[in-house]
Amino acid sequence: MLTVQMKKKLEHIELDVAFTVSDEIIVLFGPSGSGKTTILNCIAGLAKPDTGKIQLHDVILVEDKQTFLPIQQRKIGYLFQDYALFPHMTVWKNISYGMKSKAFAEQLMKELGIDHLRDRYPNEISGGEKQRTAITRAIATEPKLLLLDEPFSALDEQARARSHEELLRLHRLWKIPIILVTHSQQEAEKLGDRILYLHDGKLQRDQPVK
Amino acid sequence: MSDINLSPLWLSFQTAGVATIIVFLTGVFLARIIARNQFFGKGVLEAVFMLPLVLPPTVVGFGLLYLFGKNGILGRLLLDMFDFQVVFTWHAVIIAAVVVSFPLMYQSASAAFQHDDPNLEHAAYTMGASKWKVFWTVSFPLAWPGLLAGLVLSFARALGEFGATLMLAGFIPGVTDTVPLAIYFAVESGNMEMATFWVIIIVALGFTAIYWLNWWSKRNMMRYSQKQHHQ
Numbered sequence: 001m002l003t004v005q006m007k008k009k010l011e012h013i014e015l016d017v018a019f020t021v022s023d024e025i026i027v028l029f030g031p032s033g034s035g036k037t038t039i040l041n042c043i044a045g046l047a048k049p050d051t052g053k054i055q056l057h058d059v060i061l062v063e064d065k066q067t068f069l070p071i072q073q074r075k076i077g078y079l080f081q082d083y084a085l086f087p088h089m090t091v092w093k094n095i096s097y098g099m100k101s102k103a104f105a106e107q108l109m110k111e112l113g114i115d116h117l118r119d120r121y122p123n124e125i126s127g128g129e130k131q132r133t134a135i136t137r138a139i140a141t142e143p144k145l146l147l148l149d150e151p152f153s154a155l156d157e158q159a160r161a162r163s164h165e166e167l168l169r170l171h172r173l174w175k176i177p178i179i180l181v182t183h184s185q186q187e188a189e190k191l192g193d194r195i196l197y198l199h200d201g202k203l204q205r206d207q208p209v210k
Numbered sequence: 211m212s213d214i215n216l217s218p219l220w221l222s223f224q225t226a227g228v229a230t231i232i233v234f235l236t237g238v239f240l241a242r243i244i245a246r247n248q249f250f251g252k253g254v255l256e257a258v259f260m261l262p263l264v265l266p267p268t269v270v271g272f273g274l275l276y277l278f279g280k281n282g283i284l285g286r287l288l289l290d291m292f293d294f295q296v297v298f299t300w301h302a303v304i305i306a307a308v309v310v311s312f313p314l315m316y317q318s319a320s321a322a323f324q325h326d327d328p329n330l331e332h333a334a335y336t337m338g339a340s341k342w343k344v345f346w347t348v349s350f351p352l353a354w355p356g357l358l359a360g361l362v363l364s365f366a367r368a369l370g371e372f373g374a375t376l377m378l379a380g381f382i383p384g385v386t387d388t389v390p391l392a393i394y395f396a397v398e399s400g401n402m403e404m405a406t407f408w409v410i411i412i413v414a415l416g417f418t419a420i421y422w423l424n425w426w427s428k429r430n431m432m433r434y435s436q437k438q439h440h441q
Contacts, residue, residue, distance in 0.1 A: 071335040084333040098337025
C-alpha cells in the first residue's frame with residue numbers, strides 16, 4: 001500500500017495531491033505539464049516535495065523536511081520514458097545491474113522473450129525489445145512498487161498492444177502497486193484499475209475502471 | 211646524429227606523464243563537481259580555469275614565478291616549511307606543464323559529464339547502486355571517450371610546453387631541458403642538425419597522438435550511439 005500526500009511548487013503550477021495505491025495499477029492521466037512526472041520523481045526520491053508525506057507499506061519515504069529516505073533504499077522500480085538503458089552494457093549486464101536473483105532475472109527474460117538478446121547492446125535491438133529489457137531490469141530488482149513513465153509512447157501500434165498484454169500478465173503474476181503515467185485515454189482505460197485525472201497539479205477525479 | 215643526447219626526450223616524457231596524471235585527476239574531479247552544480251561565481255571560476263589557454267605562456271610563467279619565487283606566497287611557504295625551492299628544478303617543469311595543460315583536460319571533462327543523460331544515473335540509483343558504484347559503472351565509462359580526448363590533448367600540450375617552463379624552470383641541461391627548450395637552445399647555438407632532429411621527433415609525436423585520437427573517437431562514437439536498428 002502506497003500513501004501519497006504532497007505539495008510542491010513548480011514553475012507554473014502548484015502540485016497538491018493525495019491518493020493511495022494498493023496492489024493495483026493506477027493511471028495518472030493528464031495533459032503534459034500537469035505534474036505527472038514530478039509526482040513519480042517525488043515517490044522515487046529523485047525530487048523532494050515541499051511538504052507532505054509519502055509512505056510505502058510501513059516505511060516512510062519522505063515526510064516534510066525531517067525524513068528523506070535515499071533513492072537507493074526505497075525499493076522502487078522506475079521505468080523511464082526513454083528506458084534509460086546503459087548504452088555501454090549488454091542486455092544481460094543491464095538486467096543484472098541491480099538484480100536480486102539470477103534465476104528470477106533469467107525467468108523474466110524468458111517470460112518476455114528477450115533471453116536470446118542477452119549479449120546484444122541497446123543500440124542493436126528494436127524499440128519494443130528495449131522496452132522489455134527496461135521492464136525486466138526494473139522488476140529484477142524485486143521492487144515493492146513500480147513506476148512507469150509513459151513507457152509505451154515510443155512504440156508502434158503492434159509493439160504497444162503486445163506490451164499492454166505483457167504488463168497486465170506481469171501484474172497478475174506479481175501483485176505489486178503500479179503507477180502508470182500516460183496521456184492516452186485508451187491506454188488508461190485498458191490498463192488501469194483506477195484512473196486519477198490530474199489537471200494543473202490537482203486531482204480532478206479518482207475513478208475506478210470496471 | 212649519434213652524439214645527440216636523448217635525455218631531453220626522456221625528461222619531456224617523464225614530466226608530461228606526471229603532469230598529465232595530476233591534470234587528469236584534478237580536472238575530472240573539478241569538472242564532475244562543477245558541471246553538475248550551480249553556485250555563485252561559477253562563471254568566474256571556470257573562466258579562471260580556462261585562462262592559461264589564452265594567456266601568453268610568458269604571462270603564465272610570470273604568474274608562476276610570482277607565486278613560487280623566493281618571495282612568492284607559495285614559494286615562501288615551501289621554503290619555510292620544507293626548505294624546498296621550486297624554481298629552476300624538475301618540479302618547476304611539472305608545475306608549468308600542469309598549469310598550461312589543465313584547461314584542455316577541464317574543458318574536455320566538463321563537456322563529457324554534461325553530455326551524460328542524467329536519467330541513466332537516476333536509473334542506477336533506483337536499482338540500489340551507491341554513488342560510488344554509479345560513478346564507476348555508469349558516469350565514468352560513458353564520459354570516457356571525452357576524458358580520453360582530454361588526456362591525450364593535455365599530454366600533447368604538456369609535452370610541447372615552452373614559455374612558462376623557461377621562465378619558471380630555466381634551461382639547466384640534464385635537469386630542466388625538455389625537448390622544446392632543447393630546440394630553442396640548439397638553434398641559439400647554431401646547432402641546426404640537433405634542432406632538426408628534435409623538431410622531427412616532436413612533430414611525429416604530436417601527429418601520432420592527434421591521428422590516433424581522431425581514429426579512436428570515431429570508432430567509439432559508433433559503438434555508443436543510441437541509433438536504433440530496426441529488425
